[in-house]
Amino acid sequence: MKTAVVLFTRDLRVRDNPALAAACASAEHVVPLYVLDPKLGQLSPNRTRFLHESLADLRAALRDKGGDLVIRMGDPVAETIELARSINAEGIGMAADVSTYARRREERMREECERHRIALRLFPGLTVVDPGELRPGGGGSAYRVFSPYHRVWRAAQWREEVATPAKITLPPAVAAGRLPAIPKGESPDAAHGGETEARRKFATWMRHIGPYPELHNDMPADGTSRLSPYLRFGCLSPLELANAALKSDADDYVRQLCWRDFYYQVALVYPQLSTKPLRPGADTEWRDDRDALQHWQDGTTGVPVVDAGMRQLRAEGWMHNRARLITAAFLTKHLGVDWRPGVQWFFRWLLDGDVPNNSGNWQWVAGTGNDTRPYRKFNPIRQAQRFDPEGVYVRRYVPELKGVEGGAVHQPWRLPDKVRRGLDYPGPLESHRDEAVWLRP
CATH class of the missing domain: 3.40.50.620 (HUPs)
Structure with missing residues (x-):
């Protein structure tokens, strides 16, 4: 040719x-x-x-x-x-x-x-494995449950990594065109794009991947790779990343890459993933509470760990995965608001926002998707006390609470009246106060 x-x-x-x-x-x-x-x-x-x-x-x-x-x-x-x-x-x-x-x-x-x-x-x-390559037995078009997909995915023959071209020769007289200007974006602390930056972070991550099983849910430690935006834009090969992680015996991290592939094979056969529930009849009568949605978007719900996650999203264009679960569950399972506005809000801000993983994970949390326990309900206070016990993550993103010591930061409504009145921080939403029971640890 x-x-x-x-x-x-x-x-x-x-x-x-x-x-x-x-x-x-x-x-x-x-x-x-x-x-x-x-x-x-x-x-x-x-x-x-x-x-x-x-x-x-x-x-x-x-x-x-x-x-x-x-x-x-x-x-x-x-x-x-x-x-x-x-x-x-x-x-x-x-x-x-x-x-x-x-x-x-x-x-x-x-x-x-x-x-x-x-x-x-x-x-x-x-992806690591092509989305259409693995099919369940019995004539199914895609795996609906992660565990059997993971087993088949790990046993599959992965393609070989290809070499970087030594030389690229353009035909004569092709106008390259001007690069687009680089806008500011909306998040002041967002990561920078490009393969060069991706490979720098990849190399750093591989030197620190060992404690991942203990740290990936530790919200203040921020012990995740933060490579998802580079995977989303293909600045980094997911296959190269998976191979490197396997060489380091980082099976827990490889499992997360499998989750990414899992949602790609779901999206391949279910193009309505962002708008229609995967489970037939799973859509309940969601509450049309625009005030609650706005407070959630602004990070002013009065539940500190939720607000911290939503503010991290705006500041960085990224959110810790545990915070994504907590904030999405709070909107859908506690406020009772439809998952689709949540999908769109994350799409607006996330550097790694894509249809398979953003929409697939939202449906999992909302109980409309691939979760085998669709009625599970995350308690944000218990989640915060488990994964941010001293409140370091919350105080990092909610400066109004920096003066509150230790784990007390997770329930400011239980502080003494004198202390609480001195905080420029809202109480729980009116629409949410009927759930006072679950607010207790």
Whole structure:
């Protein structure tokens, strides 16, 4: 093959990138391309900033290999086909994805490639195991329960990591286009994007992965990898991460990567994951309480561990996983508010927000999804006392409570009247005070 186009989507890296590696191995000239779709530009200012930083880093990496990142703006299918035709490309490669948007993009790309007699090839790389590879017995289209999926996933033959191309050669006279400006985003303390930053954090994490089983639920210790945004944008290969973790005997961490794959295979066969319950008849009569929803979004519910999580979300574009469970359960199981506004609020702020994991985990917590115990109800006070016993995490994000010592910070309504009146912090929501019983540890 003389010329091929590689359309980058959520695989913004040069290491272990099957589409890029295959193109460089089979074509004389390779055009790495990213198309900025205006329809996606306003979904999340945080992710837009992270994306634009990642594109700048990817361009630098490709230039180091002799190539470049070609940037276009518009409909991804139309822009890719136009570029391919202008340079007489024989093939287009891209990573397969599972969202409704991505599947429709692939269908349209296939139709246009057939019309213009251009070969199209889809590649793995967004997950450790391809979402469509593992199927349950009995004719099921996807695993609905995690444990049997995990067993099959661990026993599966994983693909081999592919080598980084030594050299990338562009065809002559291809205009690279300008990188998009990097906006501020909404979260002042959000992580920065790009494969370079991903690999720096990856290397640091592998040196500290040993205590993960003891620390991953420890909220003040912040003992998680924080690599999820880089996996979401493909700045880091999930397969490389899983292989490295296995070499370090970090089975608990590998299990978390399996959870990520699990929701991708669910989303592949259930595209309505963000809007419709997985369990038939699971949607209850949710309360339409906009005031409670607003307090939850603002981190002013009066329940400190919930407010701390919601404020971390705004400040960092990220939230500790235990806090995600607590805050989502509080909205759905205690306030009785529909899980779908929660999904959308997380989508707005999270750097790692994607359909499979954000929506899949929300449905798990709300009892509408893949949880085998859908009626479980997290007690936020007990959760806080277990995973933040001295209140360090709460005081980190709720400065109004910095003067409250130790675990007393989790129940400020039980402090002496004189102390409580001196706090600029609200009591529990009116709509929530009828649950005083569960507020007791």
